[in-house]
Amino acid sequence: MKNLPQKVRSKKLSSRVDLTAMVSVSFLLIIFFMVVGELSKSKVMEFGRPDCIDEDLYRGCYLTDENRNMTIILDGNNRIITYTGLLFVPIDSPKEVGYGQNGIRKKIFERNKKVLQYSAQLGKPKNGLIVVIKPSKKSNYGNLVEILDEMKIAGINSYSVVDDFTPEETKLLASK
Numbered sequence: 001m002k003n004l005p006q007k008v009r010s011k012k013l014s015s016r017v018d019l020t021a022m023v024s025v026s027f028l029l030i031i032f033f034m035v036v037g038e039l040s041k042s043k044v045m046e047f048g049r050p051d052c053i054d055e056d057l058y059r060g061c062y063l064t065d066e067n068r069n070m071t072i073i074l075d076g077n078n079r080i081i082t083y084t085g086l087l088f089v090p091i092d093s094p095k096e097v098g099y100g101q102n103g104i105r106k107k108i109f110e111r112n113k114k115v116l117q118y119s120a121q122l123g124k125p126k127n128g129l130i131v132v133i134k135p136s137k138k139s140n141y142g143n144l145v146e147i148l149d150e151m152k153i154a155g156i157n158s159y160s161v162v163d164d165f166t167p168e169e170t171k172l173l174a175s176k
Contacts, residue, residue: 067091068115068130072104072147073165075173076138080104080147084111087168094172099146108154131159136173 066085073081078099085091092111097103112129119127131151135144144161151159165173 067118068127069132070108070111070129071132071134071169073169073173074133074135074139074143074147076136076140078143080143081172082107087166087172099143104147105150105153108150108156112154112156128158129156131156133159133161134165134169135161135163136165 066089069086070082070084071087075081080097080099080103081094082097082104083090083092083094087094097107108129108131115127115129116125119125133144133147133151148161
């Protein structure tokens with residue numbers, strides 16, 4: 001029996017698996033999905049609507065208070081044309097003003113003061129000026145930035161930038 005070949009037994013290795021790398025990868029995946037989940041949440045900007053005199057349930061606001069409206073039209077060559085109310089029945093007729101402290105800023109502060117007094121008489125003292133900024137195709141980006149800075153300086157919270165001109169406003173730009 002000694003002549004029979006003996007079985008060579010291999011050395012048994014440890015059956016323990018090192019999971020350190022797996023833990024690192026799993027933490028990286030968890031962090032990745034947390035960041036992706038946070039970035040995929042929708043970001044919402046609050047949209048302030050002006051108060052309406054008449055509001056219909058189905059049509060929404062169809063008649064705003066024109067005493068609170070001020071329109072600023074930006075034209076080429078650093079010109080600003082401003083009026084208050086509606087153009088066909090303006091409260092303040094269209095005037096050309098300049099940029100800066102004695103120009104548009106002064107006009108905005110004066111009009112906002114009048115609107116706040118008007119709103120206080122109606123029992124809504126927090127309702128301020130509503131400004132519609134209309135840059136023409138001839139105006140440049142710097143003019144728009146300056147007007148937006150003036151809105152921030154004057155504390156005007158309700159303003160919008162609109163590129164839609166009425167035929168009367170187009171005639172007004174052509175005449176000045």
